[in-house]
Amino acid sequence: MQPQAPQPVLGLPRRANPLLGQPEENRRRGARPRRLPRASPSPEPLTGPAPGRDGAVGGRGAEPGRGPGLGPERGPGPGSGSGLGAGPGPDGATAPPAAAMAAPPQPPVMAAPQPAPPPPARRCRPSAEPLLFLATLSLGLQGPLATQYLWDRLGAERGYSGPNGSSPAGCGNGSGGPDPLRQEVEALVSRWNLYINLGGFFVGLFSVTLFGPWSDSVGRRPALVLPAVGMAVQAAIYLLVMYLQLHVAYFLLGRLLSGLLGDYNLILASCFAYVADTSDKRARTFRVAVLEACLGVAGMLASIGGGQWRKAQGYINPFWLVLATSLAAALYAAFCLQESVKQQKPAKLLTLSHYKAVYRLYTAPEHLSSKRKLALYSLAFFLLVTVHFGTKDLFVLYELGSPLCWASDLIGYGSAASYLAYLSSLGGLRLLQLCLEDTWVAEIGLISNISGLVVISLATTTPLMFTGYGILFLSMAATPVIRAKLSKLVGETEQGALFASVACVEGLCSLVATGVFNSLYPLSLHFMRGFPFLFGAIILLIPAAIVGWIEIWDSNPEYSHFSDASLSPADG
Known part of the structure; x- marks a missing residue:
């Protein structure tokens, strides 16, 4: 006969509760249970009694109680089910708060995550456009006014009033033939322009390539302040010549001093380098076009205002504005413009390493194909800018003559029309980029340039001359495309050296343009006055062929494979 398991008998002492560590009999005799802090009532009301541990009914939830250590036997007594308090057990004793102890611990209350700090307010960063606008306004006022002043001074010394006199009848003698005295004055003005431009640009050719790579180390701002100061010095010397009636050779001195400090070409190159520092490759073409559009706006205002102002008050007052705008450009670069070079370091200025940096850009590129493209795009840019500089210098002389x-008022309108091509080219570039590649936009711009120069070379009336200016409405769309393509061929750390080389090319363009076109114009007066413009249109066929050939070469898979296969470690 097997012994039966002892059954719980009412009134007998119970075993020690393993959870509480003391017999429940002692608890009934006087040991009061430790009171726990009352929890907040449950939001959901209990629907029925829930038995607790040891047969006591109470506590949270419908949790089955256990017998006195003998198995999962439910307690028979009814419980209050009212939360965490102890209810009377079946023997009349107060049950301990075992349900509260058996309840799972509440998870700690996590602090609400702090909201992310708002992004810093985006501040409007000063850009290079206002600086280029002021410098171009100064140059746009100075160029035509200086040429007309030379015409008046040299013509007065030889007894010829010229078209800038009180009566435009001085343009011809009324017999239909050319005036020998007028042709002599034209040749003298062209020759002095040649001397001034040759001296200034020859000095600037070396100073720009010196200051350009130097700005990669010390920053762009010094390379923008110095040429603006040089332009102010040149304007001050021009004012002294006009006030004191000094010899026109002092114009050459002012240009040389400005060239020593970089001249306008250094401002142009540093502004493009600044844009390359602060823009990505996708938007660089349009950013360069916006920068060049500033040239058009400033030049147009200078041409219209300068011509009317000179007609009303002479030469001195407009040249005071030239001085003021040059000084304003220098102050803006010194105190308002933020530095775009991230890692600045001190560097010597007078060293050959700056010239070597420009030389290595074309002789030791990363790939052989990059070297070829750099050379070809630079050649196309050289020819395009040479024609642009050469024809621009001759527009005033061509319009003054028979x-x-x-x-002077029509000369101002003509110069404004030529500068308007910058704005129209910007709008045309933006629209044509929606459906064409940048290369074909440049080709359309070159076609516009060629057609306009051909019409101007044949112009004998004012309406036909303005028609030629109108056809040039997309002529400036090619230069920003070529600049952007050159910039994309080099790395991010070589932008300064690249635009220094572009500045070198531009200085060489001015040198060649001044020597070729200003020498060609006096020679062509006897058979075709517009021949230099026709010559420029023929020259522009070469960059059109270069740009188109590079695009076809890149788009053809066979040519691209050949170009990649031709790479060698020795090449780069």
């Missing part, structure tokens, strides 16, 4: 015989 048969156009323009006065």
Whole structure:
């Protein structure tokens, strides 16, 4: 006969509760249970009694109680089910708060995550456009006014009033033939322009390539302040010549001093380098076009205002504005413009390493194909800018002479029309980029340039001359495309050296343009006055062929494979 398991008998002492560590009999005799802090009532009301541990009914939830250590036997007594308090057990004793102890611990209350700090307010960063606008306004006022002043001074010394006199009838003698005295004055003005431009640009050719790589180390701001100060010095010397009636050779001195400090070409190159520092490759073409559009706006205002102002008050007051805008450009670069070079370091200025940096850019590129493209795009840029500089210098002389015989107000309108091509080219570039690659936009710009120069070379009336200016409405769309393509061929750390080389090319362009076109114009007066413009249109066929050939070469898979296969470790 097997012994039966002892059954719980009412009134007998119970075993020690393993959870509490003391017999429940002692608890009934006087040991009061430790009171726990009352929890907040449950949001959901209990629907029925829930038995607790040891047969006591109470506590949270419908949790089955256990017998006195003998198995999972439910307690028979009804419980209050009212939360964490102890209810009476079946023997009349107060049950301990075992349900509260058996309840799972509440998870710690996590602090609410702090909201992310708002992004810093985006501040408007000063850009290079206002600086280039001021410098171009100064140059746009100075160029035509200086040429007209030379015409008046040299013509007065030889007894010729010229078209800038009180009557435009001085343009011809009324017999239909050319005036020998007028042709002599034209040749003298062209020759002095040649001397001034040759001296200034020859000095600037070396100073720009010196200051450009130097700005990669010390920053762009010094390379922007110095040429602006040089332009102010040149304007001050021009004012002294006009006030004191000094010899026109002092114009050459002012240009040389400005060239020593970089001249306008260094401002142009540093501004493009600044844009390359602060823009990505996708938007660089349009950013360069916006920068060049500032050239058009400033030049247009200078041409219209300068011509009317000179007609009303002479030469001195407009040249005071030239001085003021040059000084304003220098102050803006010194105190308002933020530095775009991230890692600045001191560097010597007078060293050959700056010239070597420009030389290595073309002789030791990363890939052989990059070297070829750099050379070809630089050649196309050289020819395009040479024609642009050369024809621009001759526009005023061409309009002053017979048969156009323009006065100063028409000269101002003509210069404004030529500068308007910058704005129209910007709009055309933006629209054509929606459906064409940048290369074909440049080709359309070159076609516009060629057609306009051909019409101007044949212009004998004022309406036909302005028609030629109108056809040039997309002529400036090619230069920003070529600049952007050159910039994309080099790394991010070589942008300064690249635009220094572009500045070197531009200085060489001015040197060649001044020597070729200003020498060609006096020679062509006897058979075709517009021949230099026709010559420039023929030259522009070469960059059109270069740009188109590179695009076809890159788009053809066979040519691209050949170009990649031609790479060698020795090449780069």
